[in-house]
């Protein structure tokens with residue numbers, strides 16, 4: 001049996017995923033940093049982890065595409081060993097707008113990147129983790145969003161609805177595999193300082209909204225990573241189908 005635990009972090013090259021990759025590496029996990037297009041960010045992060053004595057690889061894969069997901073998991077099987085933790089983190093959003101302006105292409109792109117991707121990666125993880133299939137069990141942590149509850153009106157209800165789907169995936173899959181040694185949990189970040197808000201067309205979005213956050217500030221990626229790590233660790237062995245909101249009280 002392999003000694004080192006293996007974690008796959010989708011969208012691990014920057015933002016919340018990068019903070020999560022660093023934390024798992026510090027805790028002795030062999031880390032797979034998946035990225036879609038920003039190879040530079042992923043390889044700089046890998047260098048940083050390796051310079052600190054950690055074990056990691058980077059794998060380019062668009063996790064909305066089944067063929068890429070199959071290649072991602074096969075690469076990890078070959079280079080690191082069987083996955084013990086999957087962090088479904090990759091996500092996108094587009095320019096803020098109302099529903100009347102949204103194209104079908106935009107809606108489908110958001111859903112395939114934010115929802116289909118989590119289903120496909122979870123499927124491949126369960127195939128390897130399930131004790132009913134000869135696996136050693138494992139943990140899946142889904143990164144959803146406080147938007148699943150707010151609905152993000154006038155900004156991006158497509159994105160918010162995609163995160164609502166992740167909350168439901170968490171519940172259903174957790175029940176489906178609870179007797180197979182697999183726990184499935186979810187972290188719902190609030191307003192976190194990453195590049196994502198610029199992608200929505202408002203880099204200063206957190207500055208505009210922070211006065212409504214009870215803690216009166218945005219969150220740091222590391223603060224989300226801590227919740228993800230706890231849910232993946234042996235400190236949370238009685239938690240499944242559970243949700244941690246990391247929203248500063250919002």
Ligand code: NAP
Pocket residue numbers: 010011012013014015016017034035036037038039041061062063064089090091092113117143144145146147188189190191192193194195196197199
């Ligand atoms: P970010 O800085 O924009 O990073 C997004 C990451 O996802 C990037 O590494 C990107 O890869 C990757 N990615 C996107 N689509 C992908 C795909 N199809 N295949 C593989 N990788 C893909 O965003 P973030 O803020 O860290 O967000 C991480 C997660 O937290 C997302 O699920 C997001 O919805 C959620 N979240 C964020 C906030 C917030 O305020 N920031 C709040 C609530 C929830 P490249 O680097 O290659 O482009």
